[in-house]
Every structure is written in C-alpha cells, then in structure tokens.
Amino acid sequence: MQHKFEESVLDDIKNMDQRLTELEEKIDSINTKLTQVVDAILGNPLTKTGGFINDLSGAYTRIDELEKQIADLNNKIVEQEEFKKKMYWVGGAIITILLVIQYVTNIYSNIKK
Numbered sequence: 001m002q003h004k005f006e007e008s009v010l011d012d013i014k015n016m017d018q019r020l021t022e023l024e025e026k027i028d029s030i031n032t033k034l035t036q037v038v039d040a041i042l043g044n045p046l047t048k049t050g051g052f053i054n055d056l057s058g059a060y061t062r063i064d065e066l067e068k069q070i071a072d073l074n075n076k077i078v079e080q081e082e083f084k085k086k087m088y089w090v091g092g093a094i095i096t097i098l099l100v101i102q103y104v105t106n107i108y109s110n111i112k113k
Helices: 002-042 052-112
Strands: none
Touching: none
16 A cells, blocks of 8 residues: 555656646746747847837837928928018019009100190
8 A cells, every 4th residue: 555655646746747847848938938029029138229119219210300391391381481472462562563654654645645
C-alpha cells in the first residue's frame, strides 16, 4: 500500500512538474508577444525609432504644419479680396472721372457752337 502511495505521489509530482514547465513556456511566449506589442506601440527603446506613438507625434507635427498653411492661405485670400475691392473702387472712380470729363467736354462743345 505504501509503495502505491509513493508511486501516486511521484506521478502527481511529475504531472505537476510537466504542467509547471508548460506554464513557464506559455508565460515566456506571452512575455515575448507582449514585448513585441510594446515595441510596436512605443517603438524600440534602444534605437528610439518606430512605434505607433512616434507615428502619432509625427502626425501631430504634420497637422500643425497644415494648420499653419491653411491660416496662411486664409490670410492670402483676405488680402486678395481686399485688393479686388480696391480695384473695383479705383475702376469706379476712373469711370466716374471719365464720365465727368465727357459731360464737361459735351457742355463745352455745345457752348462753342
């Protein structure tokens, strides 16, 4: 009876050892995958390159540049609109002056007759 009990305990210990070994392998595998995920998100800590965070910071920089370009374009559009208004006023003034000159010359030519 004692012998069977010892064999049973030894078998249980072997099974536990095997399960513990499998568990350690799975933990190592999870650790490797987790490291890969962290590297994909944060980038490689040794080379300071890559990673999703780096891509996002680059995207924010590009967004800032685009916002600046849009603001510059808006300023140029405002300047162009102001220039068009000025040209309309200048054109209107020139046409008005020409009409006044024509009116005066018509009156002068009618008086001379």
